[in-house]
Amino acid sequence: MLRAKTGTGSESSQDSERSAEQPVVGVLGAGRAGTAFARVMLRAGIEVDICSTRPPKALRHHxxxxxxxxxxxxxxEVAVRTRSRGPGVVILAVPQEELDEVEPDWVSGPEALRxxxxxxxxxxxxxxxxxxxLPGWLQAAVDEQxxxxxxxxxxxxxxxxxxxxxxxSHHDLExxxxxxxxxxxxxxVALAGDDNGAVGRVMGLLVRMGFDPVSLGGLAAGKIMEPDGPLFNRSLRREDILHYVR
Ligand SMILES: NC(=O)c1ccc[n+]([C@@H]2O[C@H](COP(=O)([O-])OP(=O)(O)OC[C@H]3O[C@@H](n4cnc5c(N)ncnc54)[C@H](OP(=O)(O)O)[C@@H]3O)[C@@H](O)[C@H]2O)c1
Structure with a gap:
């Protein structure tokens, strides 16, 4: 589904083709964080698909x-559109207590896309x-620190x-x-991931959004990004984060 275009003739069809080639980033959750991420990406010229518990018609006014x-x-629709229109990047901005309701297929898509x-x-x-x-699978990890x-x-x-x-914080993001x-x-901003290529893709996104991203390494290294860690909610420069990179 492309965004509706005004106008007719070859110019509008060229516009549609250009739009079809532009990557779309998906956002799961349209609350304080999800909409703040969307605003920053849209400002940077990145197209954004966003969903919540509400159907699209109800979300439109919000x-x-x-x-x-x-x-x-x-x-x-998130996985289908993000994977057919780009590298399939989806931001998870749903509270952790709701994560049992978030289907993995919303990110990876149906069988055909796999x-x-x-x-x-x-x-x-x-x-x-x-x-x-928290869902049991998440609480178990948290209990193990x-x-x-x-x-x-x-x-x-x-x-x-x-x-x-x-x-x-969403207050500071823009x-x-x-x-x-x-x-x-x-x-x-810090990031940590389970695949180097994926970390590279997210770094590219963060640079486009207007940040200076610093990779900490694998997912385990991301522990220091959590709320009780030293990076949380602090205005940081690259050197501050590098201080924690092992
Ligand atoms: N707020 C911040 O500054 C900030 C910054 C960075 C990270 N975070 C993290 O991001 C997460 C979300 O925080 P938030 O402050 O944005 O929460 P929030 O304002 O309460 O928004 C939560 C959003 O998730 C949606 N949602 C809930 N269950 C869902 C489901 N099953 N399927 C699809 N969407 C669902 C809600 O939908 P409805 O709108 O339909 O209710 C709402 O749009 C938290 O883990 C938070 O720690 C927050």
Whole structure:
């Protein structure tokens, strides 16, 4: 499904072709975090599909206010569109207590898509808050003091998982992201992932959004990005994060 275009004739069909080639990033969750991520990506010229528990028609009004220009979609559409229109990057911005309701297929797609050569990427932007009643598989990991993203990677096993964007507040996101600045003058953000290629794809996205991304290494290294870790909610430069890279 392409965005509706106005106008007729060859110009509008060329526009449609260009639009068809542009990658789409999916966002699961249209709350404070999901809409803030969408606003920053849209500002950077990245097309965004976003879903919530509400059907697209009901979401449209909410997005007019909180993420104008984002495409409201049904959750099942996210994988199909992100994988047919780009490298299949989907940001998870649903509270962890709701994750049993989030189907892994929303990221990796139905059977037919699974034979595609490029594995999709789940950007885990979620956090563990101890007042939430977590799904058993996630609580078990938290009890073992494992990073929550490792359990999330296990659940979304059809995708590579990259922990990112969880340690910056939606209040700060738009001001902190600045693609006009040179990399060294931008706010640095950390990421950690279970596949180098996927980490590279997410780094590219974060650079386009206007950050200076710093890879910590594998998912286990992302533990320091969690709410009780030293990177959480702090305005950081690259050197601050590199201090923690082993
Ligand atoms: N807020 C921040 O500054 C921030 C920053 C970085 C990371 N995070 C993390 O991101 C996660 C979400 O936080 P938030 O503050 O954005 O929460 P929020 O404002 O409560 O929004 C949650 C969103 O998830 C949607 N949702 C819930 N269950 C769903 C389901 N089964 N399927 C699809 N969508 C579903 C909700 O849908 P409805 O709209 O239909 O209810 C809502 O749009 C948390 O883990 C949080 O720690 C938050």
């Amino acid at each position: 997005l007019k206010i909180y993420a104008p220009g984002a495409n409201p979609v049904r959750p099942e 034979t595609r050569p490029i594995t999709p990427v789940l950007v885990d932007a979620t956090n563990t808050w101890h007042d939430e009643l 494992l990073p929550s993203s490792m359990a999330i990677a296990g659940r979304f096993s059809g995708a590579h998982t990259v922990k990112a964007l969880n340690h910056i 001001e902190a992201a600045n693609p006009e600045r040179a990399l060294k003058q931008r706010r640095a």
